[in-house]
Amino acid sequence: MSVTWDSQILMLLTGIVGLLAVASLIGTILARRIGSDDGRAVVANLNARTKSWWVMTAVFVAALATGGVGSVVLFALLSFVALRELITLTPTRRADHRTLFWAFFVFVPVQYLLVYDAWYGLFAIFIPVYAFLFVPVRTALAGDTSDFLARTAKIQWGLMIAVYCVSHAPALLMLQIPGYEGQSAKLLLFLVVVVQLSDVLQYVFGKTVGRRRIVPALSPNKTWEGTIGGIASASLVGALLWWSTPFSPGAALLIALVINLAGFAGGLCMSAIKRDLGVKDFGTLIEGHGGVLDRIDSLCFAAPIFFHITRYFYT
């Protein structure tokens, strides 16, 4: 797996840095002008988020700069931390200990080794088949049968969401697209930029014009106005970035729309889990955002779909 840098990547990165600079500027102006206490809290959170975006961007770009290895390691660590956040909040029993050890220290590294090795055949089935079957067996051997189905299902679910789904993002680097060899880093960048931008724009539209809630019992922040505005505008940006991908402008629009819808679905499902567990955030690692899983919830759903659309239609 090798990744080359070209002028297009530099243009994309310049765009991201410019966007963040504008966000920081707006945040600074807002912080000076807003007077009410509620408004102040919102702006403080907004600025904390922007600051974290700078850090996340720096980490992501540094990983991309090292080529394939760095990206695989970065996403492996994200998976590890996301799984950690999810399992910490999920009640487990003493008998799950060894199964969990396998999940963290065998399945996570092996899945990402398969990504690095570009062994698609095993990458695609390792967790859905082998880990899926191993988890209940290992737990059964521990002998505690209370809540057996629920306990094994939670570990399987954690592995699927936090490890399997997320690993499809760096797996984009293994795709051999005719006429686009060695350029897949831009696909990874496209996926991350479009999906995360969609999150940001849904937040911005929601805060400014959001009125009608989609699922009031689940998330007070997800409104029709915010969601449609965010997804539509982020998809438009995706279309405008077509030149950095193997897609035509129309296809880029359509694909961006699909991954943004998937991302919305991801945010919705992860919110449902948080509601069920009685927590607001999965963690505290990223200031203003919550945990890693709070930040990548939409990516979890979007990455495998983006990977397979690209693989099916373009390789």
Next chain:
Amino acid sequence: MSKEAIAAGLLAGVTRLITGVRGHWQDPSAGQDGAQRVYFANHSSHLDTLVIWSSLPKALRARTRPVAAADYWDRPGLRRWLALRVLNALPVERAGGCGSRDALHHLIAALDAGDSLILFPEGTRGDGQAIGELRSGLYHVARERPQVELVPVFLENLSRILPKGEVLPVPLIGRAHFGLSIRLAPDEDRKAFLTRARLALTALGDRK
């Protein structure tokens, strides 16, 4: 920097990495000043001592001595070096419990020397579900040195990270909740005090 200081820094770093632990202080200012304290905590994992110790600010760490069972820690080799030289632990004989005269004598001597202590008054590791009855050592310390603040520390998830009987840890996120300090009331007897101390721990566990 001495070998011990490097090992101490490393140990605190590795502990925080594995357990993701952060100290949560109910009274945030209490984590900052250098007041002498006895931290007493629920016990369910071999990591407990390390977790409390490494979630203390570095300046407090150097002056805080974990009270450790001599039969386990005071054995030749790495274990003794880590316990006695790196953690500066205070080994006590477990047979008679902390209430035994000799052990108590050591604890008081350490307090008089100006050190803080980490105590596990249950005496042994539990299953992480319920907090056991507290042994009387804590009461005797409170009676002998009533001016020392007794800080309850509730350790969350440590029994899931490294339960009793396991060698390999699962890297979940642990927490050390430092509660408000308690003191022995003038007319309080042993039983009432220990019940109150235990309640302080369970209450921390419930409010997290």
